[in-house]
Amino acid sequence: MVITGSALFVETGSRESVLKHLKRYPRVTYHASSDSGTELVVNMEAEDLEELENLCAQLKDEVPQVVEIAHIYVNFEEEVEEASFGQKDKRRLKKPKFIDNREL
Amino acid sequence: MSVTRREMIKLSAAAFAAAALNIPFAGRTEATGEDQIEVDKWVKGACRFCGTGCGVYIGVRGGKVVGVRGNPAALTNFGFLCVKGFKGYMSMYHPDRLLYPMVRQEDGTFKRVTWDQALDLVAHKFKELHQKYGKDSVAYYGSGQCMTEESYTFNKLWKGGFRSNMVEGNPRLCMASAVGGYVTTFGTDEPAGSYSDIEKARTLFIVGSNMSECHPIIFRRIARQKLKSPEEINVIVCEPRLTATARIADVWLPADPGTDLAVFHCMAREMIKNNWIDKWYIQNLCRFTTGKEVVDFDEYAKFVDQFTPEKVEKLTRCPAANIREAARLFGSQGPTMSLWTMGLNQRTRGVWANNLIHNLHLITGNICKEGADSFSLTGQPNACGGVRETGSLCHLLPGTRPVADAKVREQVEHAWGIPAGTIDPKPGFHTMQMFASLGGERDDSKPIKAMLITTTNPAQSLPNCHKYFKGMQDAFLVVLDIFPTRTTQFADVLLPAAFIYEKGGVYGCSERRSQLTGQCVEPPGEAKPDLWIGAQLAKRMGFEKLIPWNGDNAPENYRKAWDDYRSCVKMTEHSLYGITYDRLQKSEAGLQWPCPTVDSPGTVHRYVRGKDPIMDMPEIVKVPPTALIYFYADQKHEGKANVFLRPYKGAEEPPDKDFPFFLTTGRVIEQWHSGTMTMRVPEIARSQPNAYVEINPKDAEEYRIKNGDLVKISSRRGFNILPARVVKASLPGILFVPWFDQNWDRMINRVTIDAFDEGSKQPEFKICAVKIERFADPKDVADMTIVSRVDDPFPGKIS
Numbered sequence: 001m002v003i004t005g006s007a008l009f010v011e012t013g014s015r016e017s018v019l020k021h022l023k024r025y026p027r028v029t030y031h032a033s034s035d036s037g038t039e040l041v042v043n044m045e046a047e048d049l050e051e052l053e054n055l056c057a058q059l060k061d062e063v064p065q066v067v068e069i070a071h072i073y074v075n076f077e078e079e080v081e082e083a084s085f086g087q088k089d090k091r092r093l094k095k096p097k098f099i100d101n102r103e104l
Numbered sequence: 105m106s107v108t109r110r111e112m113i114k115l116s117a118a119a120f121a122a123a124a125l126n127i128p129f130a131g132r133t134e135a136t137g138e139d140q141i142e143v144d145k146w147v148k149g150a151c152r153f154c155g156t157g158c159g160v161y162i163g164v165r166g167g168k169v170v171g172v173r174g175n176p177a178a179l180t181n182f183g184f185l186c187v188k189g190f191k192g193y194m195s196m197y198h199p200d201r202l203l204y205p206m207v208r209q210e211d212g213t214f215k216r217v218t219w220d221q222a223l224d225l226v227a228h229k230f231k232e233l234h235q236k237y238g239k240d241s242v243a244y245y246g247s248g249q250c251m252t253e254e255s256y257t258f259n260k261l262w263k264g265g266f267r268s269n270m271v272e273g274n275p276r277l278c279m280a281s282a283v284g285g286y287v288t289t290f291g292t293d294e295p296a297g298s299y300s301d302i303e304k305a306r307t308l309f310i311v312g313s314n315m316s317e318c319h320p321i322i323f324r325r326i327a328r329q330k331l332k333s334p335e336e337i338n339v340i341v342c343e344p345r346l347t348a349t350a351r352i353a354d355v356w357l358p359a360d361p362g363t364d365l366a367v368f369h370c371m372a373r374e375m376i377k378n379n380w381i382d383k384w385y386i387q388n389l390c391r392f393t394t395g396k397e398v399v400d401f402d403e404y405a406k407f408v409d410q411f412t413p414e415k416v417e418k419l420t421r422c423p424a425a426n427i428r429e430a431a432r433l434f435g436s437q438g439p440t441m442s443l444w445t446m447g448l449n450q451r452t453r454g455v456w457a458n459n460l461i462h463n464l465h466l467i468t469g470n471i472c473k474e475g476a477d478s479f480s481l482t483g484q485p486n487a488c489g490g491v492r493e494t495g496s497l498c499h500l501l502p503g504t505r506p507v508a509d510a511k512v513r514e515q516v517e518h519a520w521g522i523p524a525g526t527i528d529p530k531p532g533f534h535t536m537q538m539f540a541s542l543g544g545e546r547d548d549s550k551p552i553k554a555m556l557i558t559t560t561n562p563a564q565s566l567p568n569c570h571k572y573f574k575g576m577q578d579a580f581l582v583v584l585d586i587f588p589t590r591t592t593q594f595a596d597v598l599l600p601a602a603f604i605y606e607k608g609g610v611y612g613c614s615e616r617r618s619q620l621t622g623q624c625v626e627p628p629g630e631a632k633p634d635l636w637i638g639a640q641l642a643k644r645m646g647f648e649k650l651i652p653w654n655g656d657n658a659p660e661n662y663r664k665a666w667d668d669y670r671s672c673v674k675m676t677e678h679s680l681y682g683i684t685y686d687r688l689q690k691s692e693a694g695l696q697w698p699c700p701t702v703d704s705p706g707t708v709h710r711y712v713r714g715k716d717p718i719m720d721m722p723e724i725v726k727v728p729p730t731a732l733i734y735f736y737a738d739q740k741h742e743g744k745a746n747v748f749l750r751p752y753k754g755a756e757e758p759p760d761k762d763f764p765f766f767l768t769t770g771r772v773i774e775q776w777h778s779g780t781m782t783m784r785v786p787e788i789a790r791s792q793p794n795a796y797v798e799i800n801p802k803d804a805e806e807y808r809i810k811n812g813d814l815v816k817i818s819s820r821r822g823f824n825i826l827p828a829r830v831v832k833a834s835l836p837g838i839l840f841v842p843w844f845d846q847n848w849d850r851m852i853n854r855v856t857i858d859a860f861d862e863g864s865k866q867p868e869f870k871i872c873a874v875k876i877e878r879f880a881d882p883k884d885v886a887d888m889t890i891v892s893r894v895d896d897p898f899p900g901k902i903s
């Protein structure tokens with residue numbers, strides 16, 4: 001399990017609407033915002049770092065007022081345990097099944 | 105109220121984030137941060153995945169690193185970290201770690217040996233080669249990722265012990281032109297200002313840098329300024345690709361690769377025509393010169409007058425109106441800060457390009473003021489601190505001083521306690537010459553017979569790399585690293601090294617800031633810190649007195665090496681004598697040199713009276729008592745900086761009929777350098793599993809290339825086969841390929857050119873001419889290639 005302390009940078013004036021959107025994401029917990037309302041402090045939770053990346057990408061996609069997401073703390077002690085030397089086979093990379101043909 | 109462990113971690117994580125953002129956080133009463141997260145200790149340190157110098161805290165539990173958090177008190181990153189900062193360290197637990205010394209056997213495979221056997225063999229071989237072929241037959245090739253104490257030690261051993269200047273490092277490939285630019289313009293290396301100028305600048309000029317991917321934390325500082333005051337803050341980006349960096353720009357200057365000298369001169373022309381210049385600066389702080397003779401301002405104005413916006417547009421494809429607007433913003437909407445990296449440096453005219461950026465700052469008075477600086481961002485975490493400042497290049501001595509200078513040699517010999525005349529006045533070979541001169545004992549044309557390489561992967565990172573494989577294979581090659589790499593495939597001896605958090609030490613980032621990382625955990629297996637390896641080698645070769653820090657207490661060894669180094673540069677204008685280990689341990693943010701005394705707070709702005717302590721240290725430099733700003737390293741002792749009339753010159757190999765495309769290369773946000781670490785973090789590897797070639801849709805259409813198609817990209821030197829990424833970000837005629845991929849088909853340095861700047865000797869990685877052809881239908885190439893085992897055979901033909 002990965003838990004972050006992260007900053008969401010959002011467009012000016014969009015704080016309330018972003019918070020409304022965030023309610024749809026049970027793995028994102030809001031805590032506080034800056035006076036300007038453009039910086040929100042949240043936790044993000046994910047099974048692993050890959051899922052965290054996906055969650056960030058999903059947030060940016062689905063909540064257009066989110067300009068950027070920055071993690072300030074990431075706790076992933078279980079992941080390190082898994083990465084230890086005793087579990088060599090687990091750690092070998094699995095080949096993903098996709099061809100990179102994104103249209104940017 | 106009882107709080108579960110998970111809730112506690114969440115609250116603590118949120119508290120860290122809030123602190124970094126300076127946001128009041130009610131939850132702090134329940135979760136006040138580090139004490140609440142279950143770690144045995146948090147160790148202060150620096151990130152090692154770019155040159156920004158982000159402050160981090162490393163969480164350790166049960167002898168393992170289990171977490172990383174940004175340090176909110178760090179003045180580089182204020183607690184923010186990028187994807188590499190968070191995840192990159194996990195590579196230290198990858199099963200491919202080199203754990204034991206190994207020696208290649210006659211059958212070509214490696215065999216595990218003891219440290220004594222390995223070190224005795226290396227010492228014996230080096231001594232034998234010294235005797236047979238002379239002191240310069242054994243070279244050292246280091247890295248901007250080694251700790252300062254390590255680079256200093258190897259440099260001292262080679263120059264003060266072996267009496268050889270055959271010392272180089274990979275910063276030659278990334279920063280040498282910036283050094284050349286600073287030294288020729290200001291008389292000494294490294295920027296006058298600091299990152300803190302970003303928040304005080306009104307106009308930011310970003311040149312040859314995709315900082316959104318390569319220096320994301322610095323980019324965040326800029327983007328935050330722009331987001332906060334979009335009407336007040338101006339951003340200009342000069343870069344041939346419409347990168348995420350260029351997307352925040354008010355003005356984009358899309359000049360073809362290698363043509364921007366004309367753009368900079370044109371901006372100077374517009375500034376002069378419109379009187380966006382600072383006459384006081386010009387009169388008092390500028391010396392106009394062709395490089396051969398001093399001229400006056402009128403001559404300079406006449407020189408730049410030939411670079412009219414319309415002419416420059418024809419030459420560079422950069423719209424004239426954009427250049428005019430960029431000049432206006434730079435010259436009249438200051439303070440202005442420029443930031444650049446490899447797009448400016450990795451060129452055959454890299455030094456000149458650096459000079460011309462400095463020109464713009466000098467004629468407009470945009471330097472040595474808050475928010476105004478001409479600032480080179482370094483690419484690696486310790487290229488500045490470890491290699492430039494310790495003088496670990498073939499022509500330098502500690503304090504970035506020339507080895508050819510008799511007074512400097514005398515001072516260093518005195519500091520090192522070695523007889524006068526020990527240090528060879530003749531510079532050694534620069535990186536490209538060094539690798540071109542590397543070969544076997546039977547080859548009389550190759551004077552360098554052995555090389556010790558640490559923390560870098562030249563078999564993948566040298567331009568036109570296959571030209572240098574044979575030399576690496578034939579020579580006696582000793583490689584210190586944490587993983588197998590393309591370079592270890594040529595090694596005769598492999599020495600397993602410790603990762604930064606397994607040893608600690610000092611890194612010095614782009615803004616002259618030294619930060620100490622504490623040792624967090626022990627290295628795995630029998631891996632050892634580079635410093636220990638260097639000191640043990642010195643001991644076996646008879647230089648124990650010169651390098652006495654050879655005990656088994658790693659932190660103590662590093663402290664001793666640091667103290668030796670700071671004493672050596674005490675009486676220089678680069679002095680960091682006041683930056684002691686004790687101060688670094690106590691300081692959350694580290695210290696910036698010049699810092700000549702233990703009570704000095706360090707220096708944010710150099711050359712400014714009241715801010716830079718060196719201004720009032722006549723024992724180091726002479727500065728007139730009335731001078732408020734004075735470029736004290738000026739070789740003519742007039743306190744002036746040089747504004748150069750550099751003629752226009754384009755790339756070494758521009759596109760032509762046979763090779764009609766520009767190829768430019770670079771980094772992507774997820775991957776670090778040759779991918780040896782980041783490719784071993786599965787999430788990173790999967791997010792960017794292979795290199796690709798970016799092609800503009802118009803070019804793709806002409807060549808009938810679709811997204812994902814395999815494309816053969818060929819230069820006069822070699823070819824790659826890469827999947828196409830059809831994007832508008834690259835202009836027609838310009839291709840981009842990232843260079844992290846170890847896969848033989850996608851190692852782009854088989855294609856790049858090894859021509860180099862005649863001043864800085866830095867190669868032109870950024871520009872060469874290529875042709876393309878559609879090679880095959882889309883194929884899954886996301887193979888995330890790594891050299892996984894030491895005995896993996898090298899894939900390419902070596903000749």
